[in-house]
């Protein structure tokens with residue numbers, strides 16, 4: 001399964017790791033305080049989720065924000081958007097939440113929060129100006145910032161700044177990958193993998209592991225109050241370790257064709273050792289208040 005892809009299967013495989021990692025970061029960031037501050041009176045908090053995939057960001061964030069919310073989820077992949085009702089229905093059942101569907105979208109109800117959820121198919125590169133930033137109090141995204149370029153990020157921040165909305169970006173990779181036990185080849189594969197992450201994903205040269213530092217510096221320069229917390233993955237299960245090994249070695253082979261022998265040997269050894277290994281992948285969650 002491709003670690004750098006956006007398939008529903010990969011997003012489902014990573015979601016439990018994301019949830020655990022985000023819980024750790026959320027303990028250090030006052031997300032509910034931010035929501036209370038941004039809310040206009042008794043009206044629902046208006047949230048725009050960029051690159052929503054199958055809605056994992058809402059599932060992690062809505063219960064933490066509390067009270068009434070209205071979400072607009074945006075992605076350009078029609079298959080991921082089509083999966084939203086089914087994924088939210090399964091999640092609501094598992095969590096004991098109420099879910100109602102109507103012609104407009106979904107209504108979700110938890111113990112101390114409820115959310116109207118709509119979605120929109122849009123390309124964040126060509127249609128950024130079509131998005132309804134003006135109505136929003138929170139603009140958020142998960143696992144997006146490392147895919148975008150510095151110039152796209154500046155364009156986004158400029159649009160959000162005009163509306164005085166808060167921003168919350170979860171799960172941006174920061175380039176750290178650590179294996180236990182460590183073996184020869186780990187560092188060269190990490191370097192090739194992180195170089196591969198900088199390839200253009202449609203937004204210009206991708207920020208990759210530089211995304212958290214770059215975003216935080218740019219937001220501070222715009223006058224935002226910025227808080228960050230680590231949302232690292234700790235991976236111990238063989239299936240997820242294997243997905244990481246496959247994804248990292250494919251990227252490394254594409255990035256460094258002259259290191260084929262070393263990368264193939266690394267993949268073979270790591271593949272045989274998944275029951276005796278674990279890895280950390282560094283991520284950062286970033287909250288910016290106007």
Ligand SMILES: C[S@@+](CC[C@H](N)C(=O)[O-])C[C@H]1O[C@@H](n2cnc3c(N)ncnc32)[C@H](O)[C@@H]1O
Nearest residue numbers: 006051052053056075076077123124125142143
């Ligand atoms: C790594 S996934 C993250 C999905 C989701 N936020 C999550 O945390 O599971 C990146 C998402 O970006 C979306 N994406 C990539 N390029 C896009 C574009 N140009 N416009 C809109 N969405 C895009 C993909 O379809 C995918 O859903």
